Amino acid sequence: GAGVSQTPSNKVTEKGKYVELRCDPISGHTxxxxxxxxxxxxxxxxxxFQGTGAADDSxxxxxxxxxxxxxxxVSTLKIQRTERGDSAVYLCASSLAGAGxxxxxxxxxxxxVL
Amino acid sequence: xxxVTQMEGPVTLSEEACLTINCTYTATGYPSLFWYVQYPGEGxxxxxxxxKADDKGSNKGFEATYRKETTSFHLEKGSVQVSDSAVYFxxxxxxxxxxxxxxxxxxxxHP
Numbered sequence: 001g002a003g004v005s006q007t008p009s010n011k012v013t014e015k016g017k018y019v020e021l022r023c024d025p026i027s028g029h030t031x032x033x034x035x036x037x038x039x040x041x042x043x044x045x046x047x048x049f050q051g052t053g054a055a056d057d058s059x060x061x062x063x064x065x066x067x068x069x070x071x072x073x074v075s076t077l078k079i080q081r082t083e084r085g086d087s088a089v090y091l092c093a094s095s096l097a098g099a100g101x102x103x104x105x106x107x108x109x110x111x112x113v114l
Numbered sequence: 115x116x117x118v119t120q121m122e123g124p125v126t127l128s129e130e131a132c133l134t135i136n137c138t139y140t141a142t143g144y145p146s147l148f149w150y151v152q153y154p155g156e157g158x159x160x161x162x163x164x165x166k167a168d169d170k171g172s173n174k175g176f177e178a179t180y181r182k183e184t185t186s187f188h189l190e191k192g193s194v195q196v197s198d199s200a201v202y203f204x205x206x207x208x209x210x211x212x213x214x215x216x217x218x219x220x221x222x223x224h225p
Contacts, residue, residue, distance in 0.1 A: 033213070042203055042215035043158070056212060091158070100146040100165060100207050105158040 002026070004106035006092050012112045013082055021077040021109045025094030032075050033103065034067055035091040043091055049075060050098055082113045116141045120204045120216035127194055127223050135189040135219045137178075137204035145208030147171075147180050147187040152218075153200045161189075161202070199223045 005024045013019050025032050030051050035043035045059040052072045060066075064082075069075040079086055089110050093103040121136040139147070149161040149171070162171030167182035176191045187204060204216040 035215075040217075042217045045212050045214075048212060059212070093158075102148070102160050102163065103213065104160075105150075107157045 006106035023092030029094035123220035
């Protein structure tokens with residue numbers, strides 16, 4: 001079956017602009033995670049959804065970052081007033097239920113802020 | 115809070131050599147432990163996992179044993195292949211629902 005998909009695969013934007021990154025999880029997976037990965041580092045947790053609600057958003061670095069999952073499936077990560085330091089690969093993963101379960105990762109969106 | 119420490123890379127080996135990538139962790143409660151792998155140009159994928167103490171996860175010739183007494187989950191393979199060249203991540207997932215990743219260890223296998 002289809003895996004986790006993310007769009008766009010690459011995004012180049014200018015400092016100060018707004019961007020949206022989309023994640024389509026595996027059908028039936030209730031848990032969805034967003035991570036940010038910088039070069040040479042492991043994925044850094046941003047936010048976790050269980051169904052439609054953000055169960056834990058403690059990893060969001062500041063209030064310029066926001067994510068939604070209105071129907072419990074597709075999720076959008078939104079970044080306002082982008083800064084050069086936001087440049088990274090943004091990863092999405094889904095799992096059947098949550099803690100302790102195998103996560104299935106998308107290919108990521110590579111964001112470059114000029 | 116929870117944390118994962120894995121050995122720094124890159125690890126460079128010749129084909130058929132033995133591999134060990136060390137991973138230790140700190141966590142409250144009884145987390146599940148995972149190794150994920152990222153092959154060049156591909157996304158992260160699960161390699162193996164163990165959900166309780168003394169469990170051994172295995173896949174594609176790789177093994178790791180969940181050692182509660184030493185808080186470790188070292189990744190081992192007896193004979194590596196060129197196709198094993200990738201970045202390996204040790205991951206902890208416990209009751210907080212927030213998975214914690216190690217920094218990753220790059221493995222380079224030469225023919």
